[in-house]
Amino acid sequence: MKIAVDIFYKLLEYLLVILMTAMVVMVFSNVVMRYFFNSGLMMSDELSRFCFVWVTFIGAVVTFRENAHLGIETLVQRFGRTGRLVCMAMTQLLVMFCAAIFFWGTWQQSDINASMRAPVSGLSMIWVYGIGYFTGGMIFIISALRLLNILLGRVTDAEIAAFANEYDDELIGERAQ
Structure with missing residues (x-):
């Protein structure tokens, strides 16, 4: 199971690279065409913006999984293990609540977004805003699994230290395994 999850997140990272590359190619091509040929690709601006939205929201999931979001550890560092x-x-309950609201908001807006069309490409805007389903759902699942590990007592000292932003070489090695 862990291998499948790792493969899934590795595929997400590759997707991020592909989307970033597509953005760079589209924007660079458009700049070159405007500079040298006084024309451009009309869809490149729109599609690069769509890619940016997807990079942002897929990146949020990958970042959340890696515990790389900003945190306020000043108070937490003063506490003991309990x-x-x-x-x-x-924290996990609060994140689950926010992710559920995000998912629900996407659901509430999906009919409107599905009926709207992008001005240049004509794509349904659900292709842009529908990423909220993925982001809200994935962050909720990750948080729920973390909460389950906390409730079952399966949280390692390395995870607790990472939560409090106390990194030690030994704990980092334990966390990586």
Whole structure:
């Protein structure tokens, strides 16, 4: 199971690279064509913006999985193990709540977005805004699994230290395994 999950996230990282590359190629080509030929690709501006939206929201999922989002550890560092676990659990509950609202908001807007068309490409705007389903759903699932690990007592000292932003060479090695 862990291997399949790792492969999934590796594929997401490759997708991010592909989307970033597409953005660079489209924008660069458009700049070159405007500079040298006084013309451009009309869809490149629009599609590069769509790619940017997808990069942002897929990147948020990858970043959340890697615990790389910003955090405020000043208070958490003062707590012991139990206090940190309580803070971890409360954090996961809050993130789950926000992710559920995000998913629900996407759901509420999906009929409107599906009926709207992009001005140049004519693509349904659900292709842009529908990424909220993926982002909200994935962040909710990741958070729920973390909360489950906390409740079952399967949180390692390395994970607790990472939550409090206390990195030690030994703990980093344990976390990587």
